Amino acid sequence: ETGVTQTPRHLVMGMTNKKSLKCEQHLGHNAMYWYKQSAKKPLELMFVYNFKEQTENNSVPSRFSPECPNSSHLFLHLHTLQPEDSALYLCASSQVSAGDSSGANVLTFGAGSRLTVL
Amino acid sequence: GDSVTQMEGPVTLSEEAFLTINCTYTATGYPSLFWYVQYPGEGLQLLLKATKADDKGSNKGFEATYRKETTSFHLEKGSVQVSDSAVYFCALNDYKLSFGAGTTVTVRA
Numbered sequence: 001e002t003g004v005t006q007t008p009r010h011l012v013m014g015m016t017n018k019k020s021l022k023c024e025q026h027l028g029h030n031a032m033y034w035y036k037q038s039a040k041k042p043l044e045l046m047f048v049y050n051f052k053e054q055t056e057n058n059s060v061p062s063r064f065s066p067e068c069p070n071s072s073h074l075f076l077h078l079h080t081l082q083p084e085d086s087a088l089y090l091c092a093s094s095q096v097s098a099g100d101s102s103g104a105n106v107l108t109f110g111a112g113s114r115l116t117v118l
Numbered sequence: 119g120d121s122v123t124q125m126e127g128p129v130t131l132s133e134e135a136f137l138t139i140n141c142t143y144t145a146t147g148y149p150s151l152f153w154y155v156q157y158p159g160e161g162l163q164l165l166l167k168a169t170k171a172d173d174k175g176s177n178k179g180f181e182a183t184y185r186k187e188t189t190s191f192h193l194e195k196g197s198v199q200v201s202d203s204a205v206y207f208c209a210l211n212d213y214k215l216s217f218g219a220g221t222t223v224t225v226r227a
Binding site for chain 2: 004006040041042043045048056090092105106107108109110111112
């Protein structure tokens with residue numbers, strides 16, 4: 001049990017579908033993240049939420065829409081995706097202290113949602 | 119910007135062999151350095167970390183030393199087991215976390 005749960009674990013969708021990925025953390029953390037993992041490429045940070053506020057959007061196309069209704073839940077809404085969006089989408093959480101610039105922030109990851117776009 | 123470069127895999131070795139995965143970084147500040155591991159079907163989990171130069175992180179028989187002079191954080195294990203088969207990611211955190219591309223390691227009995 002990692003403390004971060006992602007659903008669904010696998011998702012196949014057509015380019016015209018609308019679907020959502022869900023992430024829930026049971027660790028009491030105050031920051032949550034979406035990453036995209038593609039084969040042979042570095043993990044790509046997509047979105048960051050600190051205290052439910054989006055603090056980073058890493059030039060992600062608008063067909064990906066995040067939502068963070070509270071500090072324990074994070075969604076990634078998907079619509080009109082492209083085949084190149086097929087990847088493993090990882091959610092993570094961490095505890096960030098206000099004004100902490102040490103950079104020692106450790107992330108706890110979920111198992112990921114494997115997305116295939118046909 | 120900050121970046122991490124790690125050796126490409128896949129790496130295949132026999133049980134009890136010595137494992138080294140090279141990692142070098144580029145950063146403008148003084149980052150913390152991490153190794154994360156991803157076992158099959160799971161998310162990433164922290165393996166070890168070092169927060170300043172000359173620090174050595176260690177866990178589960180793995181070690182890595184923060185070398186500022188060579189901007190490196192190589193991962194080593196003296197005797198690997200089949201259960202060490204996984205993907206290993208080097209990462210740095212200056213003002214945000216940056217990951218390498220991952221190195222797939224397969225250990226054969």
